[in-house]
Amino acid sequence: MLDHAERVAAARSAIDYICGRGDEEQAALVPNCPGWTVYNAASHIGRVGIAWEEMITSVPEDPESRARGYERAGLKPAGTSTAELATWAHSAINQLTDDLDRRCYFSMTGGEGTAGLWAWHAASELGMHRLDVEMALGHEHSMTPTQALDAADYTCRFFLQAMRRVLERDPGRLTARLVDAGDAVGTVNVEALPQSTSPAAVVIEGPPVQVLFGLWGRPHSGIDVTDGDPTVWEQWRALPSEAFQFGTWD
Structure with missing residues (x-):
């Protein structure tokens, strides 16, 4: 980090x-x-x-x-x-x-x-x-793999949590593994809410920058769902644009 x-x-x-x-x-x-x-x-x-x-x-x-x-x-x-x-x-x-x-x-x-x-x-x-x-x-x-890992960890700990609060919707547990040229860079997580009774969970894996794009709901490539429910990943990806989108300002 x-x-x-x-x-x-x-x-x-x-x-x-x-x-x-x-x-x-x-x-x-x-x-x-x-x-x-x-x-x-x-x-x-x-x-x-x-x-x-x-x-x-x-x-x-x-x-x-x-x-x-x-x-x-x-x-x-x-x-x-x-x-x-x-x-x-x-x-x-x-x-x-x-x-x-x-x-x-x-x-x-x-x-x-x-x-x-x-x-x-x-x-x-x-x-x-x-x-x-x-x-x-x-x-x-x-962006270096280390910078991407740091940004992805922040995104999971705070940004996506805020989006979840705004929409009052909990897609479930998300684990993202960042891998650079076959080498593990690190893993970040979004935990399910404490009161959640849903077992929904997903594990994804991909290049660091592409994982960050995906977490922010941007188009991405090279990310694989390696375990769990793919719809959980799609629901997390949809949160940022659904929760809040700035206009063009000028």
Whole structure:
């Protein structure tokens, strides 16, 4: 797994990559995010950076910080330059260099979080959007197997849990084995809810980046269901787009 400094570095690198594309690349469509161009992806990470910063600097007992943050983001003008969007995103990451255990509001739990947890969130989500843009532009994926494992673990522990809470639906237990060129990288899990009485479970296996694509509900390749019920995997894959989907912002 990555340490805090590595997560911060991965988040910053994703910001610079997405916001650093030229005009022609910014106009390219992002198939993994219907309706988005690369510019829309840049606008998204810049604007959520504004919302993140509001939450990162607020105490866990301040749930209104999320609404305040997105309201602030929505007031920014359309057509903002990618350089300015990068500044907004980096400003949020700047808040993650102090005490990693500092308590703050965390959107994926609906309350309790820390600066360290926000760094993990940023590395995972911004890394995912970087993968989306790399695929859209035909660029080789830069995410390493270790980074993909770290992002997949975050996705299972927090992102998919939040999607499950929003939809009030529990597909069952999911185990994902990440394998790179035949070598095991690691395993991540989503446990069934404690009150669940369903035995539904599935085990999947595939390349690290492709597993991450699948967990986020993106198109993927090379993933095999090695045990359990394939419909459980399909139900998990459907959660992200069903639970929440950002618009294009600009």
